[in-house]
Amino acid sequence: MKTLLQTLIGQALLQLQAEGALSGVELPAIPVERTRDRTHGDFASSIALGLAKAARSKPRDLAERIVAALPASERLAQVEIAGPGFINFFLTPGAYxxxxxxxxxxxxxxxxxxxGGGRRVQVEFVSANPTGPLHVGHGRGAAFGATVANLLEAVGYQVHREYYVNDAGRQMNILAASVWLRYLEHCGESFRFPSNGYRGGYVRDLAARLYAEHGSAYVTSAAQAFQNLPQDDIYDEDGNLVTPGDKEAHIDALVECARALLGDQHYRYVFELGLNAILDDIRDDLQEFGVVYDHWYSERTLEERGAVNKILQRLRDAGQLYEKDGALWFRSTRFGDEKDRVMQRENGQTTYFASDIAYHLEKFERGFDWVIDVWGADHHGYVPRVKGALQALGADPAKLDVLLVQFAILYRNGERVQMSTRSGDFVTLRELRHEVGNDAARFFYVLRKSEQHLDFDLDLAKSQSKxxxxxxxxxxxxxxxxxxxxxxxxxxxxxxxxxxxxxxxxxxxxxxxxxxxxxxxxxxxxxxxxxxxxxxxxxxxxxxxxxxxxxxxxxxxxxxxxxxxxxxxxxxxxxxxxxxxxxxxxxxxxxxxx
RNA sequence: GCGCCCGUAGCUCAGUUGGAUAGAGUGUCGGCCUCCGAAGCCGAAGGUCGUGGGUUCAAGUCCCGCCGGGCGCGCCA
CATH class of the missing domain: 1.10.730.10 (Isoleucyl-tRNA Synthetase; Domain 1)
Incomplete structure (x- = not known):
């Protein structure tokens, strides 16, 4: 109906131009919207208000000429001019x-x-690191991303849903080390658990599984593992930093120790155990939530193909990289970022950023006309550098839209449910789904604008009333x-x-x-x-x-x-x-x- | 300090890309079941759209300055 009215008005304008009016006036997009007030009819157009100045006439006069030139339609009962020059359309009962x-x-x-005309759009969402179960924050990204994908499909886009699995990076090594350390504890060793390790209960479960499958075959003494490591940050029980160290260097060294003590084969086994168990859990969780993907894209395959190194080479050839303090930096400030970013750390490891560039460039190489990323709002500072890198590599950053989703805050009995990532004490998506049901969770998650904080009232979501x-x-x-x-x-x-x-x-x-x-x-x-x-x-x-x-x-x-x-x-x-x-x-x- | 997001009814939020008299839900108060599901419906009250300027026929919506809140500013992801 809206497009019909736009067509009718467009014809009227052309008619006026043919009669010599509106000469030299460029015709804009024709605004037609539903009225708020029924006395203003069903649809209204402010076209005369917008065009009045260019046409050098009063809005109401112009509106009258447009109405006079309007082709007849059996779906229109009446057309009126109102207020400063609105054209109001009343539909016939039959049209309703x-x-x-x-x-x-x-x-x-x-x-x-x-x-959408069948254009190809990729929607990447959730993409949480497989280092632990999904929590309620991921749930919002899942519900939001899945619905955006459904909507785009409904309006004629060819939609490709993708989950980027960070199965190669440093965090996965930290998970493997965490599992192994819990395993040592399980076997009677005692030591201070690294502050940057994964502390959730599921890590102990994985450790217990390792023990059930292999007994004490993976045990070494803790003293050996912790020999000559850089000092960790030390926190008290309330989470306050009491003795600062270098927790990043500490955990990296610990990972290397674990790898050396276990040997490649055993280390690999622990690593795979953690990755597979957690990824399976995430898959099941999302599937039960009605969220399905066309593809789970493995970061590891990127590295194995040498895609990350290729990106480094391309940027180097383009003169966008430089060395400083032993690390390799990308000149993202040339593309509007606040500071340059490290692509390769002093210890030789490439950063998350580096593989993310490789991944995003490949999205375009795979032929998508449009790429959508759904991220947590705390990553918003990351947008300029990714777009900058794409630009540096000759891709069009305008084809990438990053949608930011704010966190969901749970309320129970009118009180905020406290969550802390550091202690691994958070409400999982699965727990939420079981408590309020999938339907309520899906609906409540998308009830608010994504960039708006979401107050999620658990009691309301469970109530069976209007x-x-x-x-x-x-x-x-x-x-x-x-x-x-x-x-x-x-x-x-x-x-x-x-x-x-x-x-x-x-x-x-x-x-x-x-x-x-x-x-x-x-x-x-x-x-x-x-x-x-x-x-x-x-x-x-x-x-x-x-x-x-x-x-x-x-x-x-x-x-x-x-x-x-x-x-x-x-x-x-x-x-x-x-x-x-x-x-x-x-x-x-x-x-x-x- | 710099950057991004947000300030609309007591509370939680919409507001059709700048349109006509700012709307819902909830809460408060008051009505409606011998009748298809009352898990519902109807009504009343409730507002300086954080604030001060600016842009124009027209500003909750766009621009600038303040005030208040959130997030980000790592060789973390």
């Missing part, structure tokens, strides 16, 4: 009702479009299903064709409001997709459910008159279809009964 047939015809496809928006929407869906059950129980006939023939009987204000809400759905999906704003869809579904509940409360669907009953059933079924489609994009179930 047409959406019911449209929905029933298209069913699952209603709301989908081809705006206070809980998930239940509120699902209940509207279940209600329609319930009406159909009632219909059968009462032995009433149903005839969809008869319903279509009697749509003109839908004249109640509540019915009109519901029809308008239904017609908005494709617009909402489009806006939510193109702006990466799933919350728009979530908010809309609440409004749609509200329109239905209000209608349902005021009027009976199962009336005795056949034509009206079938028309109302069709309207209800159309509502159910749209709710189902919308919830589907959000990854939320649409239950038939609750």
């Amino acid at each position: 009702r047409a959406v019911v047939a449209e929905i029933l015809n298209q069913s699952d496809a209603f709301g989908r479009s081809q705006i 206070d809980n928006p998930v239940y509120y929407i699902q209940y509207a869906h279940a209600r329609v299903c319930s009406v159909l059950r009632q219909l059968r129980e009462k032995g009433l006939p149903r005839n969809e064709a008869r319903g279509r023939d009697h749509l003109a009987l839908l004249t109640e204000p509540h019915e009109e409001a519901l029809l308008i809400a239904l017609a908005r759905y494709p617009e909402v999906v489009e806006a939510a997709a193109l702006n990466h704003e799933p919350h728009q869809l979530a908010q809309y579904l609440r409004e749609l459910a509200n329109a239905f509940h209000s209608y349902y409360n005021e009027h009976r669907v199962l009336v005795s008159e056949d034509g009206l009953r079938d028309a109302r059933l069709n309207l209800s079924l159309a509502t159910r279809q749209v709710i189902r489609n919308g919830l589907g994009l959000l990854g939320v179930a649409a239950p038939e009964a609750m």
Whole structure:
């Protein structure tokens, strides 16, 4: 409808130009939007306000000339000029009702479009290091990323969902060392656990597994492992730093010790044990959450192919690298970054940044037209250097969009749930899912704008009342299903064709409001997709459910008159279809009964 | 200190890319079930859009300065 109006106005403008008016005026994009106030009609355009100055005429005069030149349309009941020069469009009742047939015809496809034109977009999200289970912060990235991907697919993009697995880097070595140290403890050794090691309970579980499989075959004395290491930072029980050392150097040296003491084969085994167990856990977790990927991209394969070294060489050849203090630096300040960045550390290890550049460049080489990364908001300072590196390598940084997701803060009994990463004491995504259910979790995670902090009320997410928006929407869906059950129980006939023939009987204000809400759905999906704003869809579904509940409360669907009953059933079924489609994009179930 | 994000009803948040009289939910108060699911509906009250300037036909929305909050500023990721 919106595009129809834009076309009509466009034709009117061309007509005016042909008549010699608006000469030399460049025609802008034509603004058409839904009105907030029903007395302003259904749609309004401010085109005359925007064009008045260039046309050297008063907005209202220009609006009148546009309206006069407007081609006729059977879907328009009335066109008015209002306020300073708005053109208000009133639709015919038939134009409202047409959406019911449209929905029933298209069913699952209603709301989908081809705006994306099949262009290839890659969405990379979550990509948490496989050094521990996903926590509630990752959960938001998962729900958000998955929904953005679904939305883009719905508007005609060819979407590739990817998880980048940091299975090669330093952090994985630290995990392996952590597992081994816990294993030593398990075997009776005692020592101060490194401050930079992984302290979560799952590390002890992995250590116990190592012991169960191999007994004490991996034991050496702790004293040996801790010989001649750089001093660690030492914290007291409250997490305050009491004796500063160099925790990074300490843990790196400890990793090297572990590797030397265990030997390549045994070290490899511990490493793989940790990686595989945790990655499997993450996969299962996400799958249960309804989040599936086309590809789990291994950082290790990048390194094995020499892609990281190739990037270093290319940057060196381009004169973008220099050596300082024994490390290799990238001149990211040339590309708007605040400071230059290390690509290769003094000890020869390449940084996370280096392999990330290789990965991102490869995304473009794989032929994606558009690349989207979903990151935690605490990584926002990382954006300029990645874009800078891409630019330095001749790729177009504008094709990369980084979407930042703020943390979710859990509340229980009105109080903030405390979490601490350092002690490994955090609420996992799995725990959250088990507590509130997948549907509530998926929905609550995308209810707010992504760059907004999210207050996640656990009690509300669990409540089964209208206070809980998930239940509120699902209940509207279940209600329609319930009406159909009632219909059968009462032995009433149903005839969809008869319903279509009697749509003109839908004249109640509540019915009109519901029809308008239904017609908005494709617009909402489009806006939510193109702006990466799933919350728009979530908010809309609440409004749609509200329109239905209000209608349902005021009027009976199962009336005795056949034509009206079938028309109302069709309207209800159309509502159910749209709710189902919308919830589907959000990854939320649409239950038939609750 | 510098950079990014955010300040809208008591609370949690929308606000259609600059449009008409700023909206929901929740909370408070008051109504609606001999009738398709009350897991619902209806109404009332509640606002200097943090603040001071600027841009223009039009500013919650764009620009600048303050105030207040969050995050970032490593040879960590």
